[in-house]
Amino acid sequence: MNTIYIRTLKRAEHTVFCVTDGQKTYYDPQFDKYIPYSSGQQVKRSLIDSLCEAINQTPSPTTFLFDVNKQKGLDEGEVYGTCDPTYADQLFGGWMKAAKGGKDRTLKRRSPLSISAMRALHPLLAGTTRENMTFDRSERSNNEVIVRDEKGNKLSEEDIISFLEGKDRSLSRKWIKPSNKATGLFVADIAIDLRRLFSVTINSFEPEMADSTIEKLKSEGWIESKNVFGPCLVAPKTLRDEWIKGLAKAIIDWKITSNQARTFSLMDTLALSISDNANLIAGSIRAKLSEEDSDKAEPIIDESLKGVDTFITLQAGGYIRTKGEKVNALETAEAKLIELLSAFDYENQLK
Template identity: 45%
Template sequence: MKKNPFLYIRGLRKAEHTVFAVNDGQKFYFDPQFGVKQAYSSGQQVKRSIIEALNLPFAAITFNWEIENFGKKDKESAKQKEPHSPCDPSFADQLLGGYMKAESGSYTVKRRSPLSISAMRPLHPLLGGIENPTEDLTFDRTSHPEHHKVNVYKIENSKRVLIEEEELNQWLIENKRNLPNRAFIQDQKRSSGLFVYDIAIDLRTLFCVSTNRLEPELFPEIETKLRNEGWIETKNIFGKCLLCPADRRKTIIEALSHAIINWRITSNQSRTFSLMETIALAMSDNAHKIAFAIRGELSDETERPTAVPRIDETSGAEIFLTPLVSSILPGFSGSSDALEKAEKYIIDYLNSYDYEKQEFIS
């Protein structure tokens, strides 16, 4: 049977009392069927975490600012403009993550990522979400009151004016007040439960960059650079392209396989640390099979709707179970080297494709 030139991966993780990403607290969406809030980490954040886990050099991004009314006091304002990528796929983050650069007076260069990555969301609406009740936090530095500074301002003629220490001390005594170096953060949301994410790897474009000039993926100078670095001219289903050299492909395949298995949310939006440990992984060239393999099912054993996780070993997908699976599913036992086996499976799968001939090696 002919293989599909894609690798689909579903991962099941457990999160405990944590925050993935923030937008007035933990990001969430509302599930209309069960009427519950669903915590999630965006696909962009998952992709960024995977790219960081590659542990390969990043391309340098240029961040642009524009100052209006420069030199005119009280009228100057700085506005951030669109950051510019070098659009250089010799860097792994550009090759795998994609890029786009659009400037006025120049043409647009764009590469779509060969990795399609979903949000990390609950396995089932009833198996993960926002904790209740919310939590109040304290940013407290009262243990060293002399070390930290407290600034107090008064409003005079619509302007903030710093109150001098002597005047402030007098005000505190007269008004019988204290102003501690402590801040309260109210109604903070946390997430717990079983969460899944899905990844699709397009082997046709994984290491191929189009040389089409109508919808360009490369600037002429970058194309020349790639050719000089040994990129091979070939052709895929989308047309003529340049193929990453074999030794570079080997390095990236090993790094990508490790990153897909071992990524962690490491951005400054993640707080209240959770291991977010992996319970199971399913892989196939058929997207339906990974959905069948790891799923949540409604249970009719109670009056209130409840759900249970399911690992279906008859789905036809390759399934890798860690020892943690027995903590959520009775009768299942995993292996301590499951993640190493999963990583090797990805490496072998990606190496089994002939990127020059655009077909699997028989």
């Protein structure tokens, strides 16, 4: 087994992720509706943040370059990471460093984690609602109201009262632009390439790291080996054991966090499936159109598929017909992931 597939089913309630006009959506032509989603990049960022928290490591620093132009303004330059796999977010998240001018070699590592967008389990099982909002403090007697004229001068209280004559207008209430909120059942898929998970290629024709970084890793106990991609350095076992636990916990616990305090959702996990077969895992958590009403879909968690381990939490029973809910479902799923990630022979892949 070279690849582990994970499908996660989450429920979001009246929340916002991927903010643009309230909530980013895509159009589904078959069901003629707009569906909320969270991009794969945002899911990846959420997972990496959970990973760094789990292993108690500060994420790697990012370098932002700017160029001063002839008009003494700032032009945008390159942005790149450390390209150093001793940072977990770099090893698992990948990197690319392309220097301006083409004098230095481009360093590029593809992430061993392929991550999908978090999208609706079925177009009929998720949607958005439009919410009108106000910022209302009209009940408070100690508000300060400032009205400025066209020149920016502050009007007196008498001038304000005179100005408001004949106008039905409150000065202690502001209308906020309406925004969309997402609710429904959502799935996200992750594929873990075990061949590259803890291995960093040292192919000089397609470099992933600078020579100085390679020498540093060797001095820190990284092991020289080979895999299907060529010569590589493999993280030492002590580090693998520690980071496997952190990665498993992050895959189980990640959640999209809204940038708006008033739209928090637990975004709890209802079910999670693990397999080495992509086709089977897609069927383990799925939806089916109702035979009685084609405008309705029923979520399904299939616990009978061979080659798939499915874990169902207690709250899933409130939304899906299932009898397999367990109070320790996510702890069991985490232990299973640790077992699978630990079983792969990272140091002897070509034996």
